[in-house]
Amino acid sequence: MILNEEQQLLKDSAKAFLSESAPISALRAMRDAGEDHMPELWTKMSEMGWPGIVIPDAYSGLEFGYVGAGVVLEEMGRALALSPFLSSAVVAASLINQLGTEQQKEKYLPGIASGELTAVLAADETGYFDLSSIETTATASGDDYVLFGNKRGVIDGHNADLLLVVTGGDEGMSVFAVESGASGISCETRLIVDSQRAADITLDSVTVDGDALLGTLGGASDAMEFTIDVAAACSAAEMLGISIETFERTVGYLKEREQFGNKIGTFQGLQHRAAQLFAEIEVSKSAVLAALQALDSNSEKRSVLASMAKAKCSKVVRNATEEGVQMHGGIGMTDEFDIGFFMKRAAVCRQAYGDYHFHADRFASLRGY
C-alpha cells in the first residue's frame, strides 16, 4: 500500500502547481468579487491534462486511474482549489464511461478530458442523497424522451454544460445526458457556505432524443453504484487533504502562539488532542488509499471500502477543522484569518455524495446488517 513512482510524481507536481496557482488568497479574492467559480484555474488545470486523469486513452484521457485522481484531489483539498475536477472529470466521466455506448463515449469523453466540456451528476432530489426514491420521470414519445422533475443542490450545476439527469420510475434508474441550455430547464441557485453556488434544477417537459439516454432504460443501477463509490472515495481524498492542511497550520500555530509565558504547544491538554488527531489522519490516509486502489482494481470490496473511506474522512475532517478553529482561539473565528475557510469547505465536502450517516448506513448494509 504505497504510491508508485508515477503517482508520487503526479502528487508532487499537483502540490507545486496548486501552491503557486491556487493559494487561499485566490479563493478569498473570488469570494470578495462575488464570484462562485474559478474559470482561469480550470483552464490551467486543463492545460496540464488533469481532466483526463481517469478517462481511458481511447477517449483522449490519460488513463491514470483513481489513485491518480485521488492524489490530485488530496492536494486540491489542501489548497481549497475550486474546480469541476471531481464533479465533471471524475464523477460524471466515470458514469458516462460505465454506462455509455461507444458512440456516447466518443461524443462526450474527449471534451471532458480536454476540460472544454463540463458535466455534472444531477441525481439527488431530497437534499440528503437519498437515491432510493427518485421521482424524476422520462416518458418515451416516439424516438424521444420527455423529462419532468426537480433536482436539488447540484453544486456548481449552473456552470456545467451537460447535466447527467437520473430518472426513476417503474423501469428502474436511468441516466440522460441533457444539455444545460435545453428548453424546459430552469435553474435557481443558492449561495453555499464555501462561496460556491448550489443549483436547484427544474426539468419541465424537457425533450431529448433517444441518443441522450446513456445505456438502456432502467439499466443504470450498477453504474450508479460504481459512480457512488468513485464519488465517495475521491471526495474522501479531498477531505483528507483538508484535514492534513488544517492540522499542519494548527500545529504551526501551537508552536508560535504564547500565553501564560509559554508556547501554547507546551500545554498537554492541547498536545494530546493534536496527537490524537494526527493518529486519526494517519488512519484516514490508509482508508483513502485502499478505497482508491479498490476502484482501480475493481475489487469486490470496492463499495465497502469507498463508504468506509467517506465515512471515516467525514468524521476526521470535522474533528480537524473544529480543532483547527478552537486551537487558534479568537483569531480562528475571524473572517480575516484563513482557517475558517477550511471548516467551510469541509462542511460542503462532508455533504457531497452522501454524508457520514449515508455511508455508515450503506457500509452496514453492505456488510450484511
Next chain:
Amino acid sequence: MENLETFRQYTRDWLEANCPEDMRQPMRSDEDQCWGGRNWVFKSEGQKLWLERMAEKGWTAPRWPTEYGGGGLSGSEAKILGEEMARIGARRPLSSFGLDMLGPALLLYATEEQKHQYIPDIVNGKIRWCQGYSEPNAGSDLASLRTKAEDMGDHYQINGSKVWTSYADKADWIFCLVRTDFDCPKHEGISFLLFDMASEGVSTKPIKLISGTSPFCETFFDNVQVPKSQLVGTLNKGWEIAKYLLTHERTMIGGFGLAGGGMKGMGQIAAAKRGKKDGRLRDASLRAEASSFEIDEMAFGLTIERITDETKAGQGTGASSSILKMYGTELNKLRQELLMAISATDALNFDSDSKGALVRSWLRSKANSIEGGTSEVQLNIIAKRILGLPA
C-alpha cells in the same frame, strides 16, 4: 525464492500437509495459546507438532536470518506466509516475548556469540522470556528505575525488585533493565541484562488481576549473580536498547486492534444475537455503533498494512509504533465494550468456565492501554517526537 507465486503454492501445500486439524480452530481464549519454555505442558499433540514443524522451518520467526534458526523470508514472502496461514485459520504456533520483543533487539544490539546462544531457542520455543522493566516507582517514568547491578569483577550482582512482570513465575529467563550508574542523568546509567530466572536469589509473587487470573508478578532480586557475558550492548547505554524493544512491543500490542482470525464482524455478531428486521440489525443504535466501530477497525487494519509496506520500502516513521499502540488498544477496548453490550445481562457471568470468558476478556482489555506504556505516554511521544511540540 525468486517467484512469489511458486512460494505461495509451496507454502499452501506445506501448510495443508503440516498444520494439525486442531491448530486450525479459532482460539477460544488466551488459554489456547502456546508459550513454550522449559516447563511447558502442551495442551494437545497437535499443539506440540505444530510448534515443532514450524520451528524446524524457522517460520515461528519468518523474517529472521536462517543462521540463527529464523525463516530467512523476505517481507513479501512473510506476508504470503501470513496470508496462507490466515486462509486456513492456522493458529500462531508460538506466543512469545522472545519473538515479539527480545529477538529484534538482540538482532540489532547483541554480539555474534550472544545471537547464536539466545536466538535459536527463541525460534524453537525452548526458552520462555519475561520482561523486567517496570518497578513500583518506575512505571510511565521508566527511566527512573532503581534496581541495581554492581560490578563485582567477574560478574554483576543484582538487587532490587520489579513489578507487573508478566508470567515471571512461568518464564525461564528475563531481559532486565538495571541501573549501573547512579551519578548521572537518569537515562544514561541504565544497562540491559539477560539472566536465568532459576538463578539463586530470584523470587516471584503472583498478582491477581481484576479479570481473576494471575498472569503477572512481583519479582525480587536478592544478590543475584549474573555473568558479565550476559550484558547486551554497552554498559550504561541500555536505554537505547530498551526503547528499541518497546517499539516492537508496542507494534505487537497495537495488533490487538485487529479483528482476531476467524472472528465475525461486530455487526454480524450483533445481528446473530439481537436479530434483524427488514434486513437490518434490529437495534438501530447498536447498528450505528457497530458500523462506526467496523469502519475504524477496517481503516486501522489498513493502516498496519500501509505502515508495514512503508517500512519495507524504507519510508517508515520511527514513532509509528506509538500510533499503532494507542489506536489499536483503544479500539480493542471499544470492541470488548460492544461485545459486552451485545450480550447484555448474559455478559455479566463471571464463572471460571467458558461462560465467564467474555467478561474476563473485557476486564483484561482494560490493561491494553496501560501495558507497554500507557495511551497517555504514547500521545506524549507523538506530540513531542512526531509533531515536534515544545516541552
